[in-house]
Amino acid sequence: MNLEEVQLIATDMDNTLLTSNHELPPKFDEMLQNLLQLKVEFVIATGRPFYTLEKMFANYLNEISFVSDNGGVITYKGQVLFQSLIARKDYSTMVSFVTQNTSGVCILSGAKAAYISEKDRQYKEHLHNFYSNIEVVENLQQLDIEVAKFSTFFPNEDSKAYFNELFKPRFSEQFSVSTSDTCWIDIMNKNVNKGNAVKSLGEELGISNDNMMAFGDAFNDKEMLQKVAYSFVVANADPELAAYAKYKTLSNDQYGVKKVIEQVILAKEGAAKVSK
Numbered sequence: 001m002n003l004e005e006v007q008l009i010a011t012d013m014d015n016t017l018l019t020s021n022h023e024l025p026p027k028f029d030e031m032l033q034n035l036l037q038l039k040v041e042f043v044i045a046t047g048r049p050f051y052t053l054e055k056m057f058a059n060y061l062n063e064i065s066f067v068s069d070n071g072g073v074i075t076y077k078g079q080v081l082f083q084s085l086i087a088r089k090d091y092s093t094m095v096s097f098v099t100q101n102t103s104g105v106c107i108l109s110g111a112k113a114a115y116i117s118e119k120d121r122q123y124k125e126h127l128h129n130f131y132s133n134i135e136v137v138e139n140l141q142q143l144d145i146e147v148a149k150f151s152t153f154f155p156n157e158d159s160k161a162y163f164n165e166l167f168k169p170r171f172s173e174q175f176s177v178s179t180s181d182t183c184w185i186d187i188m189n190k191n192v193n194k195g196n197a198v199k200s201l202g203e204e205l206g207i208s209n210d211n212m213m214a215f216g217d218a219f220n221d222k223e224m225l226q227k228v229a230y231s232f233v234v235a236n237a238d239p240e241l242a243a244y245a246k247y248k249t250l251s252n253d254q255y256g257v258k259k260v261i262e263q264v265i266l267a268k269e270g271a272a273k274v275s276k
Contacts, residue, residue, distance in 0.1 A: 001230060001247075003267035007211040009035065010043035010067065010224060011199050014130070015181065015217045016133055016234050017257050022129055024125075025255040028032060029059075031262065038268045041205060044156065045194045045214070045224055047149065047186055049109050050075055052132040065235070069109050070220050071197035072188050073147030081204060082197070084189045085146050089173075093143045094150045094187060097170065102162055104152035104185070107131070110145045118187060123153065150187040157182040178220040195223025215249070215257045217243065232260060 011017045018024060025031075032103060034059035035042050044053060045067040053066050066075040074082040100104050105123050108115040111164050116124065127134055138142060152164065163179045167187075171177050173206045176188045194216075202212060213230035214221070217237040225231040235241050235251040242248065250256030 001262045003230075004271035005211050006040060006213045006268070007204070007207045008041040008043060008198075008202060008263050009213045009215075009261060009264065010194070010228070011215040011257050012194075012217060012221050012224075013048060015236060016215050016221075017252070018043045019253050025144060026058075027260040028258070031258060031265070032060065032064070034265045035261065038265065038272075040264070040268070041065060041201075041207065043198065043201065044208050045198060045221075045222055046070075047129055047180055047184070049073075049111075049114065049148070051112055053159060055132055058115040064149055066199070067194055067197040069149035070176075070186050070188055071192045071194050072109070074197050074201055076201065076204065082200060083146075085148055086150060086187075086189060087176075088144055088147075090149050091147050094171075095140045098120070098152050098164075100151065101166055102154070103156060104154045104159075104162065107151040107153060107265075108140060108143065108145065108147045109151060110147055110148040115143060115145070123155065127153065148188070152185045154183050154185070159185050173209055178222070180218040180220045182206060190237055193223040193226070194221060195225075198225050200225050208213070213218040215259075216245070217252070229250055232257075246261045 036095050043065040047070045050068040062078045072084050095106050098104050105120040113133040113135045115135050117140050121136050124134050163185050167177055167185050176192050178186050209227055210229045212228035214224045214228045215232045216225050217234050222244045231244040232246040232247045232249050234256045249260050
């Protein structure tokens with residue numbers, strides 16, 4: 001690996017960059033400052049919405065990029081470059097489908113809040129781990145809001161079965177549908193995914209896919225791993241995801257992402273010294 005060639009690093013959040021306790025790795029700020037000094041673009045690529053990321057990375061909003069809602073929204077240095085909104089009639093259909101056919105919890109990911117039904121209020125506290133602002137409403141189908149991603153949370157951790165048996169046959173031709181962990185199925189507009197988002201961001205910044213690195217753990221990271229030259233799964237990733245990555249690093253709780261990024265920093269610092 002020619003790590004000194006890396007100009008953009010994109011990483012998933014949950015179970016990848018973040019520990020099992022939803023915490024950033026130690027000395028994350030120091031690592032990020034080193035990357036910025038070396039002119040390496042850092043990208044958070046996640047299913048989480050941007051308003052949640054704003055709070056977590058408040059000190060870096062004008063310095064790093066965000067691919068939120070699994071590619072539904074791209075933000076660069078505080079400016080929204082792209083968003084793809086699901087039509088009201090479509091997310092209404094999705095709510096009906098999930099309610100009638102599954103035990104899942106419907107979540108509409110809006111610009112300023114996530115919306116869940118009153119009947120699912122019991123899950124609000126848990127969902128706060130992923131959505132910092134949640135509003136409970138009587139009827140999701142009566143909402144008329146901007147939605148970048150429709151998610152279903154499965155408390156019984158059976159999302160894969162539902163994905164293969166119901167969601168993929170019903171929605172995959174018209175929409176992008178992906179699973180994350182054992183609890184989530186996400187639906188975005190067609191061709192909206194982290195991979196296309198990172199590619200678009202690279203085109204905006206003049207960075208080739210050959211100079212990109214990415215990290216992931218679940219199948220909503222698949223397209224992103226396929227797009228970049230330096231693709232890593234963490235050790236705790238879905239075993240089937242390894243087929244879409246070139247490399248493997250330590251688990252999220254062993255700070256695998258941080259350890260690889262530290263190698264990039266060392267390689268680029270070494271190259272800079274040689275060139276002087």
